[in-house]
Amino acid sequence: MINNFNYKYKQLLVNNRNYTNLILRFFLYFLLTIFVVFYLLPLFVMITTSLKSLEEIRTGSLVALPRNITFEAWGTAWSSACAGIQCKGLKPYFWNSIFIAIPAVFISTLIGALNGYVIAQWKFKGANIIFALMLFGCFIPFQVVLLPMARVLGLLELAGSIAGLVFVHVIYGIGFTTLFFRNYYVNIPHELVKAAKMDGANFFRIFWSIFIPLSLPIIVVTIIWQFTQIWNDFLFGVSFSEAGTQPITVALNNIVNSTTGVKEYNVDMAAAIIAAMPTLIVYVLAGKYFIRGLTAGSVKG
Amino acid sequence: MSSILKIKDLNKKFGMISVLNNINIDIEKGDFLVLVGPSGCGKSTLLNCIAGLENINSGDIFINNKNMSDVAPKDRDIAMVFQSYALYPTMTVEKNITFGMKVRGIDDNTQKVKLHEVAKQLQIENLLKRKPSQLSGGQRQRVAMGRALVRNPKLFLFDEPLSNLDAKLRVEMRTEIKRLHYDLGASMVYVTHDQIEAMTLATKIVVMKDGFIQQIGTPADIYNHPENIFVADFMGSPAMNLINATTVKEKGYFKINIQKPDGSLASLLEKNKKELPKNIIIGIRPENITEKSLKNNQKVQSIASIVDIIEPAGSDTYVVTKLGNKEVTARFHSETKVKIGSLVDFSIDLTKSSYFDPISGQRIK
Numbered sequence: 001m002i003n004n005f006n007y008k009y010k011q012l013l014v015n016n017r018n019y020t021n022l023i024l025r026f027f028l029y030f031l032l033t034i035f036v037v038f039y040l041l042p043l044f045v046m047i048t049t050s051l052k053s054l055e056e057i058r059t060g061s062l063v064a065l066p067r068n069i070t071f072e073a074w075g076t077a078w079s080s081a082c083a084g085i086q087c088k089g090l091k092p093y094f095w096n097s098i099f100i101a102i103p104a105v106f107i108s109t110l111i112g113a114l115n116g117y118v119i120a121q122w123k124f125k126g127a128n129i130i131f132a133l134m135l136f137g138c139f140i141p142f143q144v145v146l147l148p149m150a151r152v153l154g155l156l157e158l159a160g161s162i163a164g165l166v167f168v169h170v171i172y173g174i175g176f177t178t179l180f181f182r183n184y185y186v187n188i189p190h191e192l193v194k195a196a197k198m199d200g201a202n203f204f205r206i207f208w209s210i211f212i213p214l215s216l217p218i219i220v221v222t223i224i225w226q227f228t229q230i231w232n233d234f235l236f237g238v239s240f241s242e243a244g245t246q247p248i249t250v251a252l253n254n255i256v257n258s259t260t261g262v263k264e265y266n267v268d269m270a271a272a273i274i275a276a277m278p279t280l281i282v283y284v285l286a287g288k289y290f291i292r293g294l295t296a297g298s299v300k301g
Numbered sequence: 302m303s304s305i306l307k308i309k310d311l312n313k314k315f316g317m318i319s320v321l322n323n324i325n326i327d328i329e330k331g332d333f334l335v336l337v338g339p340s341g342c343g344k345s346t347l348l349n350c351i352a353g354l355e356n357i358n359s360g361d362i363f364i365n366n367k368n369m370s371d372v373a374p375k376d377r378d379i380a381m382v383f384q385s386y387a388l389y390p391t392m393t394v395e396k397n398i399t400f401g402m403k404v405r406g407i408d409d410n411t412q413k414v415k416l417h418e419v420a421k422q423l424q425i426e427n428l429l430k431r432k433p434s435q436l437s438g439g440q441r442q443r444v445a446m447g448r449a450l451v452r453n454p455k456l457f458l459f460d461e462p463l464s465n466l467d468a469k470l471r472v473e474m475r476t477e478i479k480r481l482h483y484d485l486g487a488s489m490v491y492v493t494h495d496q497i498e499a500m501t502l503a504t505k506i507v508v509m510k511d512g513f514i515q516q517i518g519t520p521a522d523i524y525n526h527p528e529n530i531f532v533a534d535f536m537g538s539p540a541m542n543l544i545n546a547t548t549v550k551e552k553g554y555f556k557i558n559i560q561k562p563d564g565s566l567a568s569l570l571e572k573n574k575k576e577l578p579k580n581i582i583i584g585i586r587p588e589n590i591t592e593k594s595l596k597n598n599q600k601v602q603s604i605a606s607i608v609d610i611i612e613p614a615g616s617d618t619y620v621v622t623k624l625g626n627k628e629v630t631a632r633f634h635s636e637t638k639v640k641i642g643s644l645v646d647f648s649i650d651l652t653k654s655s656y657f658d659p660i661s662g663q664r665i666k
Binding site: 189191192194195196197198199200201205209210213214 | 349352354373374375379380381383384385387388389390391392400401404405448
């Protein structure tokens with residue numbers, strides 16, 4: 001009798017709990033959906049607007065779907081929109097950004113890997129101080145260094161050139177890349193270096209044959225980070241470039257700000273999406289390594 | 302026999318702290334030298350100095366009669382097995398073993414021949430294509446040894462190679478290393494904190510403490526004639542009994558008095574010593590204290606004492622009693638009938654005992 005009562009009571013409790021769970025779960029999804037909409041709305045507006053004609057933008061609502069999809073604005077943005085006096089679209093500047101970002105990412109990642117390897121595995125006097133200074137470099141506001149950097153670029157005769165921008169991005173990327181690689185390599189047992197030394201491998205051989213093959217996750221993290229930083233940079237791009245060497249972010253600004261007469265929202269939106277596309281692609285392609293790489297340090301290999 | 306490793310007046314400091322002091326060691330070809338001591342005694346540092354992975358502050362290291370003090374690790378003609386195995390994680394077993402040869406520019410055919418020779422010897426032929434992460438602890442250990450063997454060096458260095466294995470595997474690998482040493486006739490230096498490993502493997506043991514060598518000798522030497530109280534206590538399990546005692550000189554012999562818990566004195570007669578100070582510490586291994594009826598030898602004397610604890614260990618039973626204000630462990634036959642609290646005659650074999658000075662801790666010769 002009592003057992004029976006207990007059983008029923010328990011069932012009631014269990015049912016009650018299930019019910020509460022269901023409500024909580026519903027609430028959770030509701031909240032998440034709101035955030036998703038909130039977050040994706042600008043992108044939605046950008047994409048739909050870029051696919052509308054100017055006529056439709058003027059007459060329709062901001063959030064309405066396009067009635068007649070047209071890629072005209074995309075074509076204009078890519079090859080004939082006017083940035084200042086030049087009307088060649090984003091195309092030349094897109095390539096400028098590519099020529100700045102790829103070497104800068106590659107060089108800063110390589111130097112960061114070497115730095116991290118030395119600081120983490122070849123302890124020398126003052127290693128910690130040098131690492132601390134590099135960390136400090138990560139947190140210097142870029143505005144502070146504009147004038148000195150302009151002077152340095154002038155002295156190096158790199159002012160206004162693509163090479164100059166690569167140089168600037170490499171210098172300011174090293175702090176972060178070193179931090180990434182140092183933290184990754186510090187978890188690799190020192191005995192590995194010792195064993196390789198006994199095997200007769202020298203400093204660079206150990207780096208190439210043993211450390212670089214181990215580093216895929218952190219290389220991906222560094223590349224994504226650096227590529228996003230460099231591609232999205234506006235301050236250095238606008239300060240240290242001249243006509244013809246401007247990166248895409250500067251060109252985008254010019255296109256949006258220098259139109260006369262009717263504002264071509266569809267072209268602006270298309271241009272903005274084009275400018276943002278490469279970083280999105282990089283993240284989609286390598287995103288899973290990004291998460292993995294960021295947490296890799298905490299997991300024993 | 303020729304000297305394979307000779308260390309002369311070696312000193313090593315980390316900053317201001319001396320970690321190795323006046324190390325002198327000489328071993329011959331085919332020797333198995335074990336460096337043993339508690340953690341922090343400098344044994345691993347000494348091994349790293351021999352390997353060339355740590356610089357030395359003064360002194361010389363000769364390997365195969367060549368002064369290697371300032372030679373790079375790779376040119377010392379040595380190979381090393383590490384505690385964490387230190388296998389290259391991205392390389393297959395095969396590449397791990399041949400990496401050293403590849404770096405040194407040895408041709409592919411020789412590499413292959415040597416690889417298979419070693420793989421066969423260590424029975425890892427079926428693992429060659431695997432990555433270290435796909436191997437068990439014991440297999441990793443074998444690969445690490447393979448990497449050392451393939452070099453065919455003058456001297457092998459082992460840095461606590463068994464301490465990451467479970468107890469059963471450790472004993473197996475211990476036997477295997479011993480067999481390898483016997484088969485190859487190789488010279489080895491082996492670091493461990495495990496005194497049983499040291500006893501079973503070594504042809505020569507160096508006991509270290511706080512950066513000083515305490516004693517160098519064969520396992521039997523170290524076991525039977527420890528130079529000081531530290532060595533006596535550290536080597537052997539259960540540890541040697543160290544009992545405080547006083548001596549009285551009589552005609553032709555010494556009377557050694559040991560205090561019993563009730564305050565009365567038990568006496569033993571020592572006839573083989575010419576000189577003993579008044580206060581001594583007497584060191585007796587548990588196996589030299591036995592149950593009276595089982596060892597009726599002329600030399601054996603006995604003390605009656607009350608049994609405190611009985612610890613059956615399968616093959617033997619350890620019986621603990623109190624003498625000289627210390628717990629004293631005796632080794633009894635496993636089928637002993639003694640009970641806790643009963644008065645038992647403990648037979649003590651003084652011919653196997655050691656005497657130490659209680660102040661300096663040194664052995665009294």
